[in-house]
Structure formats: C-alpha cells, structure tokens
Amino acid sequence: MAPKSRSKRPSLLSKGRPPTVKPKQAALSSKATRTLIRSHHQLLKARAQAEKAGDAAKLSSIDAQIQANGGLDSYQIASKLGQSMDRGGDSSKLLIEWIKPQLNQWNPNLPKLRVLEVGALSTKNACSRTPSLDVTRIDLNSQEPGILQQDFMERPLPCSDEERFHIISLSLVLNYVPDATGRGDMLKRCVKFLTSQCPIAFVPTLFFVLPVACVDNSRYVTEERLLDILSSLGFELVQSKRSNKLIYQLWHYTGQCSPRSFKKEMLNPGAKRNNFAIILRDG
Structure with missing residues (x-):
C-alpha cells in the first residue's frame, strides 16, 4: 500500500527573510x-x-x-x-510643523530663511533637512563638523540685516545657563540677532524649549512670568505645547517692547520647588 502523501504546510515568510536587525542599545538608559x-x-x-x-x-x-x-x-x-528618535525625537520637528504654512510661500528662486540654532547637537535634524532654511549651528563644545564652536553670548553682534536671522532656536539652552542674570541677558541678546527683512511674509521668530519643571515647579518662574518677561522684550506667544517633561513655545518678535526689569522674587513658595529664575536688568 502506497504511503499517504502529506500535504506540505506553506513555509512562513519569516523563514525566507534575513534575521531582523535589532536596534542598537543606547549607551545610557x-x-x-x-x-x-x-x-x-x-x-x-x-x-x-x-x-x-x-x-x-x-x-x-x-x-x-x-x-x-x-x-x-x-x-x-x-x-x-x-533627543534621539527613540527617546522622543528632534524638537526642531515641532518648529518646522509650526512654521510650515509660512515656509510654503518659499520657492527655490528666493533666498533661504536664516536660522541660528544655539546649542546645536546635530547637523541632521528637521531644520537642517528643510530646503527653505539656511541653518547656522553653534555650540559651546562642537561635537561634529558643521557646528561652529562658539558661545552665543560672545558671538559678534550683527552689523547688518544680512548677518541677522529670521529664526533663533533655543532648545534646552536657557536652563543650561548657570545664573538667573545670564538667562535674562541671553533673551535680550536674541532681539539683536533677529531681522524682519525676509523674502517671504514671515515674522521674526524665537523657538524656545525648557524643562517643564522650570515653569511648573520653580519658586521664581511661572508660565505667566515667562510671558511677562518675553512680552516686555517685544515678543508675542503664538504657539505652545507641553509634554510630560518639556514645554515648547514659538514667539514672534513684534518689536512692540515695554522695557522693564524683573527681579528674582518668590512666586511659588515650597520646600520641594527648584530655584530656576530669570532676572531681566534695565538697559
């Protein structure tokens, strides 16, 4: 008696494909x-x-x-x-998302919009991949070619609009400044580097990222105080977003400033709060 022929089960697709490449583990958790x-x-x-x-x-x-x-x-x-992709990604993606309607006016026959990225960590982020943007990247300790090693507070002041920028990015930079007065000076200095002379209809823009604890758990800074400080410098808040750990904001520079000083004053008492502060001096 002839043996019964067994019908072969179809091979799984996974049998004929190479092993899945496992993502590299981050050096630090x-x-x-x-x-x-x-x-x-x-x-x-x-x-x-x-x-x-x-x-x-x-x-x-x-x-x-x-x-x-x-x-x-x-x-x-x-x-x-x-800021790596497996940890929430590149904050400049949100910047591009917010300004995309304005960037849609641009075409290759026009000059690019100039971006100053302070505290740059990569030359491959969303800003750098956007054709309408010409990005100048600076950092205190450059980690790769394409990032100029420079302290923003020591960068020579621009002499003309051609040396100014349409967008300044301060992503997790202000919290790195070690003292409250230095933080205020940095915000004031941003104004001197912005220009309204643009090839498209575009308002000078400041993109701003801070740890959320700087505004939610500080004795000396609240979201309202941050709004007051930047408004006094001539900025208008146009976009804001929060994650569990970060606050992202987009500010337009209108030039309608009302200069005033802001001291380090207690706004949120509490033993478990942090001491993040911003001092804005006259002049």
Missing part, C-alpha cells in the same frame, strides 16, 4: 541620561556660586567633579541621547 544631565546642571550652578563668592578651593573641587563625570562631552552625549 533614559534614567541615567536624565541623572547625568541634572547632575551637570547642579554642578554648573554650584560653580557659578563659588566663582561669585571667590571660593577658589570650592571652585577647584567642583571642576574636579565635573571632569569626573566626563565633562561637557558626557553632558552632550547624554543630551544627544535624550
């Missing part, structure tokens, strides 16, 4: 990344206080701790991981 960034910010704050007090011994000790943590290089690696 999300928790370790946040811890390193937080530690670096705290050490910088302590360093600024020691420098102000003229405490050379403490200054030397803090510098040693910063180096033991890997210095600025380690901080930037952690920041890159924090």
